[in-house]
Amino acid sequence: MIIVHDIFICKPGNASKLAKLFKEVMADNQEFVDVMTDMTGQYNKVIMVSRYDSLTAFDKSWEDMGKDPEKAKKMQEKMAGYTEMYLTGSREIYRVW
Template sequence: MIIVQETFICKPGNASKLANLFKEIMTDRTELIHILTDLTGEFNKVIMLSQYESISAYEQSYKEYMQNSEEVKKMKEKMKGYHEMYYSGSREIYHVW
């Protein structure tokens, strides 16, 4: 099993907006575990945690996202402009023991 952690450092006032947007668009996604916002540490941080059976399952999910199905088109429409909410981001993938 793997955990994918995607971290976003948001512009001031946008962390809760981005977290709510992720929560809205990811509610039907079975791989989503949690959406987190900071209580301590670096300000304006949003973390999205997802879980997959394997790196292959993660790659398959990414391929499905790139196929631009109707579901993905709707998701992208809701996400329109989200890049303006954050300064930087990163993705880390962990193996669960």
């Protein structure tokens, strides 16, 4: 099993807004697990957690997103302006033992 953390360092005042947006947009995504916000450490951090059976499944999920233009368009509309909420981001991929 693979766990993916998409990590965003938000502009001040935007972490809870971005977390809420991710939670709303990803509600029907089977791989989506949780959205987490910081309680200690670096401020304004939002982590979106997803789970896949393998790296192949992770890669396929990106391919599948592009196969349904209507779904992709709806997601783009919902996510409009989200890049203005954060300063930087990264992705961490873990293998679960």
